Amino acid sequence: MCGSAFAVAGTASENRPMESTLTTSAIAVRFILWSKTWSFRFETGPPGPWIFRRVLAGPGSRRANRWQTARVEIRLLGPLEIRDNSGRTTRITSPRQRVVFAALAMRPGQVVSAEGLVDCLWGNDPPPTARETVHSHITRLRKNLPATERARIVTRAPGYSLDVEQQDVDLFRVRELHKAATECGDREKSVILLKEARALSGGDLLADVDSELLRQRHVPAWEEFLLQLTEAWVDAETASGNHAGVLGELRALVAGRPLAEQFRGRLVLALHATGQTAEALREYQHARRALIDGLGVEPGAYLRSVQQRILAAPAPPAEPKPALSPAELPHAIRGFVGRAPELAELDAVTGDAGIVVVHGMGGIGKTTTAIHWAHHVRDRFPDGQLYLDLRGFDHTEAPMRPAEALPRLLHSIGVPPGSVPPTVDEQAARLRSLLADRRTLVLLDNAADAEQVRPLLPGGRRCLVLVTSRTRLSALIAREHAASVRLGPFSPDESTDLLAGYLGPARLRADQAGVAALTAYCGHVPLALSIVAARALEDPELSLSDLTTQLRAGQRLDAFELPGENLRTVFSWSYRALSPAAARLFRLLAVHPGQTLSAPSAAALAGADRAGDALAELTRAHLLDRHAGDRYRCHDLLRDYAAELVAEDPEESLARQRVLDWYLHTVAATEPWLRPHRPPFDLVEPITTVTPPAFSGNQDAMRWCEAEQANLVAAIDDAAGHGLHVHAWQLALALSTFCYVGKRRRDWLATSEVGLRSARAAGDAKAEGALLACLGSAHGVNGQHDDAIGYYRQALPLHRATGDHDREPVTLNSMAVAYAETRRFEPALAAFTQARELHRDRGNALGEALALMNIALASSSLGRLTAATAHNREALAVFRRRGDRYHTAICLANLAETYALRDDHRRAVDRYRQAIEQHVLAGNAFGRARTLMNLGRSLSRLGEPDQARDCWRHARTVFEEIGDPQAAEASALLG
Numbered sequence: 007m008c009g010s011a012f013a014v015a016g017t018a019s020e021n022r023p024m025e026s027t028l029t030t031s032a033i034a035v036r037f038i039l040w041s042k043t044w045s046f047r048f049e050t051g052p053p054g055p056w057i058f059r060r061v062l063a064g065p066g067s068r069r070a071n072r073w074q075t076a077r078v079e080i081r082l083l084g085p086l087e088i089r090d091n092s093g094r095t096t097r098i099t100s101p102r103q104r105v106v107f108a109a110l111a112m113r114p115g116q117v118v119s120a121e122g123l124v125d126c127l128w129g130n131d132p133p134p135t136a137r138e139t140v141h142s143h144i145t146r147l148r149k150n151l152p153a154t155e156r157a158r159i160v161t162r163a164p165g166y167s168l169d170v171e172q173q174d175v176d177l178f179r180v181r182e183l184h185k186a187a188t189e190c191g192d193r194e195k196s197v198i199l200l201k202e203a204r205a206l207s208g209g210d211l212l213a214d215v216d217s218e219l220l221r222q223r224h225v226p227a228w229e230e231f232l233l234q235l236t237e238a239w240v241d242a243e244t245a246s247g248n249h250a251g252v253l254g255e256l257r258a259l260v261a262g263r264p265l266a267e268q269f270r271g272r273l274v275l276a277l278h279a280t281g282q283t284a285e286a287l288r289e290y291q292h293a294r295r296a297l298i299d300g301l302g303v304e305p306g307a308y309l310r311s312v313q314q315r316i317l318a319a320p321a322p323p324a325e326p327k328p329a330l331s332p333a334e335l336p337h338a339i340r341g342f343v344g345r346a347p348e349l350a351e352l353d354a355v356t357g358d359a360g361i362v363v364v365h366g367m368g369g370i371g372k373t374t375t376a377i378h379w380a381h382h383v384r385d386r387f388p389d390g391q392l393y394l395d396l397r398g399f400d401h402t403e404a405p406m407r408p409a410e411a412l413p414r415l416l417h418s419i420g421v422p423p424g425s426v427p428p429t430v431d432e433q434a435a436r437l438r439s440l441l442a443d444r445r446t447l448v449l450l451d452n453a454a455d456a457e458q459v460r461p462l463l464p465g466g467r468r469c470l471v472l473v474t475s476r477t478r479l480s481a482l483i484a485r486e487h488a489a490s491v492r493l494g495p496f497s498p499d500e501s502t503d504l505l506a507g508y509l510g511p512a513r514l515r516a517d518q519a520g521v522a523a524l525t526a527y528c529g530h531v532p533l534a535l536s537i538v539a540a541r542a543l544e545d546p547e548l549s550l551s552d553l554t555t556q557l558r559a560g561q562r563l564d565a566f567e568l569p570g571e572n573l574r575t576v577f578s579w580s581y582r583a584l585s586p587a588a589a590r591l592f593r594l595l596a597v598h599p600g601q602t603l604s605a606p607s608a609a610a611l612a613g614a615d616r617a618g619d620a621l622a623e624l625t626r627a628h629l630l631d632r633h634a635g636d637r638y639r640c641h642d643l644l645r646d647y648a649a650e651l652v653a654e655d656p657e658e659s660l661a662r663q664r665v666l667d668w669y670l671h672t673v674a675a676t677e678p679w680l681r682p683h684r685p686p687f688d689l690v691e692p693i694t695t696v697t698p699p700a701f702s703g704n705q706d707a708m709r710w711c712e713a714e715q716a717n718l719v720a721a722i723d724d725a726a727g728h729g730l731h732v733h734a735w736q737l738a739l740a741l742s743t744f745c746y747v748g749k750r751r752r753d754w755l756a757t758s759e760v761g762l763r764s765a766r767a768a769g770d771a772k773a774e775g776a777l778l779a780c781l782g783s784a785h786g787v788n789g790q791h792d793d794a795i796g797y798y799r800q801a802l803p804l805h806r807a808t809g810d811h812d813r814e815p816v817t818l819n820s821m822a823v824a825y826a827e828t829r830r831f832e833p834a835l836a837a838f839t840q841a842r843e844l845h846r847d848r849g850n851a852l853g854e855a856l857a858l859m860n861i862a863l864a865s866s867s868l869g870r871l872t873a874a875t876a877h878n879r880e881a882l883a884v885f886r887r888r889g890d891r892y893h894t895a896i897c898l899a900n901l902a903e904t905y906a907l908r909d910d911h912r913r914a915v916d917r918y919r920q921a922i923e924q925h926v927l928a929g930n931a932f933g934r935a936r937t938l939m940n941l942g943r944s945l946s947r948l949g950e951p952d953q954a955r956d957c958w959r960h961a962r963t964v965f966e967e968i969g970d971p972q973a974a975e976a977s978a979l980l981g
Contacts, residue, residue, distance in 0.1 A: 079174060079176065080175045082112070082176060082211060083206070083209035083210065083211055084209020086108060098150065100146070101214075101216050102127055103143045103147055105127050105216060105220065106143045106144065106147065107168075108212055108220060109220060110159065111175055112175075112220065112223075114168055115171060117162045117166070117167045118165050118167065120137050120140055120165045120166070121164075121165075122165065123140045123166070124137065124140060125219055126217045129218065144159055144166055176206055177207075177211060179206060180203045180206050180235070181231070183200070183202055184200065184203050184234070184238060187199035187238065193245055194246065197239075197243060200238055201485070203235055205485050205487075207235065211224060233266075237268060237269070237272075240252045240255065240256065240272050241272075244276060249280050250280050250435070250438045250465045250466075252272070252276055253276050253277070253280065253466055256276060257273065257466075260273055264293075264300070265297060265300050267306050270309060271293075271308055271312040273289055274290050274293070274313070274316065275315075278316045278319075282443075283316060287317075290312070290313050331389055331390040332419060333384075333391055334393040334418060335377060335381060335391050335447075336377050338377070338378065338381045339377055341507040343503040344496055344500030344503060344504065345375050345378075348375060356383070356472075356489070360470065360487070361463065361471045361473065361486055361488035361489065362471070362488060362489045362490075363473045363475060363478065363483065363490050364473065364474045364491050365474070365475050365476065365477060365479065365491075365492055366493035366494065367628035368476055368533075368576040368577055368579065369577075370493045370494070370495065370628075371493060372476075373452065374532070376451065376474045377449070386447075387446055387469075387470065389445045391448075391449070392418050392419070392446065392449065393451065394414060394415065394448075394450055396411065396450055396458055398455070398475060399476055399579040399583065400579070405458060406458070407458070408430050408458065408462065409430050411461075412433035412434060412461060412462065413433065415437055415462065416433060416437060421436065431461075433461075434462070438464055438466075441464035441465065441466060441469050442464070442465050442466035442468075445468045445469065446468075446469045446470075447469070447472065448470070448471045449474075450462060450472070450473045451474050452474060453474065453477075454475070454583070455475075455477065455479065456479045456482040459473055459482060460486070473488070476580050476627055478492075478626050478628075494631075495529060495530035495531055496525075498522070498530065500530075501525035501530045502521055502525060504535050505524070505525065508539035508540070513550070517551055519551060520549055523550070524550050524553065524557075527554055527557060527562075528566075529642045529643040531573070531643055537565075537571050538566065540571075541565075541568070562646045563646055563647060563650065577647045578647075580629055581647075581651070583627065584623060584624070587612075588619075588623040590612065591611070591617060591620040591621070592648055592651075593652040594611050594612060594648075594657070594658075595611075595640050595645060596645055596649035596651075596652045597611060597661045598611055598717075599669075599721040600714075600717030600721070601717075602633050602637040602638060602717065603637065604636055604637055605617055608620070610665050610696070611661050611665045613694055621638055624638075629644055659728075662724070663693050663730065663733075664693060664694055665721075666721055667690070667693060667696050668692075669714070670689060670690065670740065671692060672698040673714070673737065673741055675699070675701065675707075676701060676707035676708075676710060676711055676743070677740060677743045679704045680707055680711075680743045681743050685812035687736070689736060690732045690736060708747070708748065711741075711744040715748075715753065718737065719757055721737055722737045722741070722757050722760050723760060734761060735761040735765040735770070735773050735777060737761070738760060738777065739761060741757055742780045746783065746787065754783075755788065758784050762778065765777050771804055772804070774804055775803075775805045776801075776810070776813055778798075778801035778804065779797065779801040779805075779813060779816070779820065781797045782797030782801065782820060782821070783820050786820065786823065789827075791824040792824075794820075794821075794824045795821055795825070798817050798818075799821070802818070802821075805817060811848060815844035815845050818841040818844070819838065819857060819860065822835075822836075822837030822864070825837060826864055829867075831864050831867045831868045832868070835861065835864040835865065835868065838864055839861060841857045841860075842857035842858060842861065851884055855881040855893070856893070858880050859881040859893070862875075862876075866907065871904055871907060871908050874904045878900055878901040878904060881897050885897055891927045892930060892933075894928075895921045895922075895924035895930060896933060898917050898920050898921035899917070899918065899921040899937045901917050902915075902917035902921060902937075902940065902941075902944075906940070906943070906947075911944040914944045915944050915945060918937055919941065921933075922934055922937050922938065922941070925937060931968050932964075932968060934964060935964040935965050935968075935970070935976075938958070938964070939958065939961045939972075939979070942955070942956075942957030942958045942961070942979065945957065958976045961976045962976035
């Protein structure tokens with residue numbers, strides 16, 4: 007029967023996961039404010055969105071307390087993002103949904119009419135279904151927004167409202183900061199607030215929102231405001247005496263707006279204040295000539311008054327020009343290989359100079375890459391190249407403090423020792439002044455954190471500062487707009503090229519399999535590869551395959567030790583710099599069963615309520631990498647190092663049981679959403695409290711299972727390997743639900759076999775019966791129906807012997823399906839009927855109705871269409887009484903097929919259409935598409951080819967959206 011499906015283990019569900027649209031951003035802001043009466047310090051991390059609110063409201067106010075509890079931040083500057091207070095970032099992937107959300111966010115708390123949203127989406131040419139489409143986008147947005155009361159889209163006539171405050175939207179926060187700075191009356195605080203506003207305003211408004219109407223309404227006013235913000239910042243900085251610090255910004259503004267007198271005048275004053283009076287007067291003449299040539303007018307009153315002030319005032323003493331053009335870069339790297347994408351990225355981000363952070367894990371080649379690139383571009387910096395090792399991660403010396411670094415830099419550019427100012431602030435100011443108009447490259451190697459780097463930054467835009475660090479230096483990126491280039495492990499080809507540079511191409515060609523094995527053993531880490539290459543040079547006759555075998559015979563990190571070079575020591579420098587909580591979590595990473603982990607599983611591993619801060623610290627230190635949105639990954643060599651650290655830790659076994667408890671109870675919590683009729687089982691008691699995520703529905707549960715699938719499979723093997731057999735069989739049984747629904751057939755077979763062995767090892771006959779039935783279903787979905795029937799026959803006696811009355815009818819039903827799939831309909835009908843009787847005896851109305859639906863299908867297959875119709879109607883009545891739209895839709899579709907087999911296509915069409923309505927209400931896209939296919943067939947038989955093609959076209963669209971290969975079948979019908 008085309009399109010019919012027997013309900014395996016009591017259901018006819020076909021679930022398709024919805025593609026996740028959630029990703030995460032780790033950008034945060036570090037903010038320090040001193041005032042006369044209070045001091046606040048907000049560290050990098052999730053609290054970033056609320057930084058300015060406490061400052062504006064004042065300590066202890068009701069407004070401050072309410073803002074401190076804000077739980078959402080909406081970003082319209084740059085890529086559109088919504089972040090909750092856990093740091094989780096949601097990105098809206100649908101372009102039209104971005105338009106809808108942006109239109110609402112531009113008017114927070116206000117009603118935007120449905121017609122207004124239609125205009126934003128389509129302008130003057132909306133489709134006929136525009137309002138319905140807007141409502142559909144609103145529905146999807148509601149599902150994908152963070153689960154917080156502070157970002158709800160509510161329906162209010164005549165449209166919708168985004169229920170947030172203005173302060174929850176970044177562009178309104180920028181305006182609040184600007185207003186607070188201009189009204190506060192405190193010069194120092196004003197500078198801080200304006201800097202914060204500029205840091206938040208870095209991205210383009212509505213950058214990825216494709217709505218010409220929204221841009222026309224909002225972007226011009228925003229760009230005008232940004233000019234006002236810049237003007238206020240320049241005035242605040244110069245009022246504080248920082249004239250050199252604004253020169254670069256003013257030059258850039260004047261270059262882009264040569265007729266803007268307010269910026270020309272401020273540039274002239276700043277040049278004069280830094281001792282460049284002649285240059286200031288020349289700049290005035292350039293401004294005058296631009297105005298005459300461009301507008302035909304003389305300078306206005308403001309610009310003329312600036313000239314008069316300079317002519318009337320004595321010139322301040324000029325800063326001494328540096329006498330030297332230093333060339334301090336370490337020697338160029340001979341035989342440098344690889345890093346072509348990263349070098350190209352450096353070329354791209356440094357086109358206008360500025361600050362660039364090159365970051366990555368220890369041993370990954372940051373210094374080597376930075377020095378190589380610096381030599382490549384040194385001709386672009388004729389005023390010199392400065393180099394300083396800041397010793398941020400040195401096992402012999404403490405990190406270099408600014409008080410030591412600044413005099414060294416000043417000496418390098420010609421400031422005599424006796425002329426170096428006494429304080430760090432004065433030294434930093436002198437460095438900025440001397441380098442303001444010079445084109446100099448400054449390479450700051452091995453930085454510990456942003457605070458170590460910030461005082462060493464030049465003031466102008468003609469310099470380039472290249473910083474290497476094992477941490478990402480997020481604060482430098484956020485506040486100073488530094489660019490970021492991350493170095494990861496080499497590609498296999500780059501690893502091969504590095505070995506070839508040491509050993510020669512001929513030795514590598516002689517043992518290509520050994521090359522692949524050796525580079526993989528080194529984790530493609532350049533330092534590890536270099537150490538192993540040096541070992542290979544000691545014995546030229548040894549093949550690389552034999553070398554890899556020798557290395558594998560010992561501890562892995564022992565392979566990467568040479569005098570003066572030790573990968574374990576390199577890793578230890580990063581480890582020792584961690585806080586106690588982050589160091590503990592790093593050790594325990596070796597216990598986690600999978601390759602990636604989430605924040606909740608990391609918290610379970612550590613036995614903590616949350617692990618976000620520790621994960622963020624490990625990520626900044628490149629001991630973890632962010633991977634696929636909200637997940638984290640540890641490099642294999644770092645994981646080996648963690649395993650060495652945790653080997654003597656008595657907490658290792660407790661951590662393993664904690665994380666297995668969490669995985670078991672969480673995957674079990676998905677079952678009511680994926681197959682709500684599935685017979686439950688008593689879970690092993692966790693050693694600590696486990697609170698699974700609050701899944702919002704089928705799609706949410708599917709997303710979690712898809713993200714954790716590989717880890718769940720690994721957890722089953724890990725539990726069995728460490729003798730935790732109850733965890734192993736229970737995890738296998740719980741995961742089987744997702745394996746069925748998600749069509750993960752290979753994993754289902756493998757994990758069910760491990761679970762069965764563990765159930766037998768635990769001596770649990772009831773669990774053994776459950777796993778035998780599970781294996782039967784796994785073989786069944788793989789088309790091995792005879793094997794499946796064999797496992798079911800083994801399971802049924804165990805169900806009966808152990809009193810597992812819940813699973814017995816389910817196994818009978820599954821066995822009947824296997825019979826039906828092999829066209830043995832008589833034994834199938836007998837088994838379905840027996841399953842129905844058992845469900846009825848136990849008062850399980852849902853199970854009985856599902857069995858009735860399967861009896862109807864078997865009867866239909868035997869040509870007993872009258873009986874099939876009666877059984878379908880009986881089952882349908884049960885589903886409708888229960889309000890079960892999901893199975894109501896399937897039963898209606900099956901009933902329609904029965905009518906179609908009787909050539910009663912008009913009645914079939916009516917039932918198909920009812921089924922489609924129920925599929926839509928139940929959210930079953932796959933079921934809707936299958937029913938549309940069959941509806942099209944009946945319409946075609948009734949002589950309605952156009953309607954039939956519409957059905958098949960719609961079905962193909964749905965199949966394509968959910969990634970189902972049956973889209974090809976729909977295309978064939980259309981063809």
